[in-house]
Amino acid sequence: MPPPLIPYARHWLGRAEERAVRAVLRSGRLTQGPRAEALERAFARRLGRRHAVAVSSGTAALHCAIQSLRLPRGSEVVTTPLTFAATANVLIHAGLAPRFCDVDPASGVLTPDRAAAAIGRRTAALLPVDYAGFPSDGAGFRALARRHGLALIEDATHLLGGRQRGRAAGGWADVAAFSLHPSKAIAAGEGGVLVTDDAALAERARRMREHGFARAGRGAPASRRDIEAPGLNYRLSEIHSALALVQLGRLGFFIRRRAALAQRYLSSLSGWPWIHLPALPLIPGDAHAWHLFVIRLRARALRGSRDQVLEALQRRGVGAQVHYRPVCAYRYYRRRWPAAARACPAAAAFARRCLSLPLFPALRPAQQTRVVRALKKVLVARAQK
Numbered sequence: 001m002p003p004p005l006i007p008y009a010r011h012w013l014g015r016a017e018e019r020a021v022r023a024v025l026r027s028g029r030l031t032q033g034p035r036a037e038a039l040e041r042a043f044a045r046r047l048g049r050r051h052a053v054a055v056s057s058g059t060a061a062l063h064c065a066i067q068s069l070r071l072p073r074g075s076e077v078v079t080t081p082l083t084f085a086a087t088a089n090v091l092i093h094a095g096l097a098p099r100f101c102d103v104d105p106a107s108g109v110l111t112p113d114r115a116a117a118a119i120g121r122r123t124a125a126l127l128p129v130d131y132a133g134f135p136s137d138g139a140g141f142r143a144l145a146r147r148h149g150l151a152l153i154e155d156a157t158h159l160l161g162g163r164q165r166g167r168a169a170g171g172w173a174d175v176a177a178f179s180l181h182p183s184k185a186i187a188a189g190e191g192g193v194l195v196t197d198d199a200a201l202a203e204r205a206r207r208m209r210e211h212g213f214a215r216a217g218r219g220a221p222a223s224r225r226d227i228e229a230p231g232l233n234y235r236l237s238e239i240h241s242a243l244a245l246v247q248l249g250r251l252g253f254f255i256r257r258r259a260a261l262a263q264r265y266l267s268s269l270s271g272w273p274w275i276h277l278p279a280l281p282l283i284p285g286d287a288h289a290w291h292l293f294v295i296r297l298r299a300r301a302l303r304g305s306r307d308q309v310l311e312a313l314q315r316r317g318v319g320a321q322v323h324y325r326p327v328c329a330y331r332y333y334r335r336r337w338p339a340a341a342r343a344c345p346a347a348a349a350f351a352r353r354c355l356s357l358p359l360f361p362a363l364r365p366a367q368q369t370r371v372v373r374a375l376k377k378v379l380v381a382r383a384q385k
Contacts, residue, residue: 013187020242027238032210035241040193042248043178047168049195051202054241055209058157058179060234061192063090065175066125068204069151071096075124077153080110081326081340082347083129087155088327091127099123100328100337105346107279108132108294108354112140125151130159130169132323132356133258133289135281138164138172145174153177157192160185161255162289169289170195180244183360185254185289188244191236209234257361258290261368265293265357268372274301274379276353292323296353301379306353309378313355316374321356 024035036054044052055061071077073095079087081100088098101118104111108131115126126145128136138154145152154173162169170176175198178184180191196202207214212231247254266277276296281288297306306322313320326347327333328340341348358371 016246017243020246021239024238024242029238031237032235033238033241035238035245036236039236039241039245039248042245043193044195046248046251047195048171050197051199052193052195053202053205053209054236054244055192055194055205055234056236057190057234058177058181058184058192059086059090060209060232061177061179061194062086062153062155062157063093063232064205064208064234065153065177065194065196066090066094066096067208068201069125069153069175070204071124071151074122076120076122077125077127078110078115078118078123079127079155080129080131080347081328081344082108082131082324082350083155083327084157084324085327085330087127087129088333096124097122098327098333098337100326100333100340100344100347102344102346103131103350104279105350106276107134108347108350109134109136112137112144115141116144119148119150123148123150125153127153127155129155130157130162130289132278132294133158133162133291134279135159135162135164135169135283135286135288137283138167138170142172151175157181157184158291159289160291161251161258163285163287165283166285174198175201180240184291185251185258186244186247188240188247191240191244204229207231254361255289258359259288261359261363262288262290262293264365264368265359265372268369269295269375272376272379274298274383290359292356293359294323294354294356296350297355297379298353300383302353304382306355309382310355312378312381313374316378318358318371318374320358322351322354323356324351326351 040052040054076097076099077091078099078101082103091098099118101114110128130136152173154170154176156170156176157179159169160178175196178193180186180188208231212227212229213225
């Protein structure tokens with residue numbers, strides 16, 4: 001049997017990446033050096049922002065972004081439960097409380113009107129997530145945040161390469177976080193970047209990633225650096241920075257490739273009565289980044305459960321995955337916010353029915369055909385039971 005196909009089985013790594021890593025090894029500088037700084041400059045230019053701060057993961061980028069906003073401890077942040085747990089976990093570590101808000105049932109994305117209904121007297125910020133690469137309404141969230149005097153943070157870890165009303169991903173937010181995980185549009189192995197136009201916020205994020213140390217002044221010895229607030233070790237290695245720099249130059253190619261593969265799935269699966277295809281952006285100037293290709297099973301395909309469909313695909317060598325179990329369904333969040341799950345029925349329904357099909361730049365047409373055939377065989381067999 002051919003090796004299993006998972007949603008991010010292999011990225012497009014080549015000789016340029018190999019040369020970049022070799023150059024780092026020859027340089028003798030392995031962490032937070034000139035390549036990390038070059039990545040920050042290139043990332044800020046690419047996204048049209050004034051500042052970019054490179055850190056060790058997308059989670060670290062989100063944590064630094066939130067911590068650097070200096071939101072009042074104990075305040076609430078309106079966000080979505082249909083996301084990876086890190087989105088909510090960093091709020092807890094920052095002394096904040098997530099206010100889970102239900103999602104649009106077709107796209108799985110939090111919308112400004114739904115978020116508006118969740119704003120209360122303790123709300124300090126909004127935190128939309130661009131689920132699967134579907135762009136959230138950045139302009140709508142910015143208007144909502146301004147109307148209520150709130151900070152706007154964007155978890156754009158799925159949206160790199162996408163657009164929101166003509167702006168690059170995260171362009172409407174006070175601060176946006178991106179990921180360089182192997183599953184993402186830029187696969188550096190690990191890493192993250194936050195972007196902002198606020199120089200003071202960017203400086204606080206840089207201090208946080210280096211244990212809280214302020215940068216030494218010109219000509220001053222490093223031993224004179226001081227700490228105003230404790231930080232963490234969120235530095236990005238030079239190897240990861242070098243990989244990310246090379247791949248940032250190919251970002252346009254990667255996004256076009258993902259879009260072409262997504263279109264091939266849409267064409268192959270269009271009209272099939274057992275599934276809902278991913279929603280497509282309708283706002284002018286929006287562009288999907290196609291981080292994931294997420295289908296939702298209809299009731300007739302759910303005889304038994306979604307997990308049985310998942311297992312049947314895996315037996316056929318297709319490693320489909322689930323993105324995600326709602327955060328408010330995890331034990332810790334259930335105990336602390338027991339009403340959250342009941343308040344988010346659309347997110348729960350979406351999560352019960354969703355499957356992510358393999359989608360990565362190196363996916364070949366023959367492999368994609370294999371995925372589609374396996375999916376159709378599994379769904380037809382279940383429909384005939």
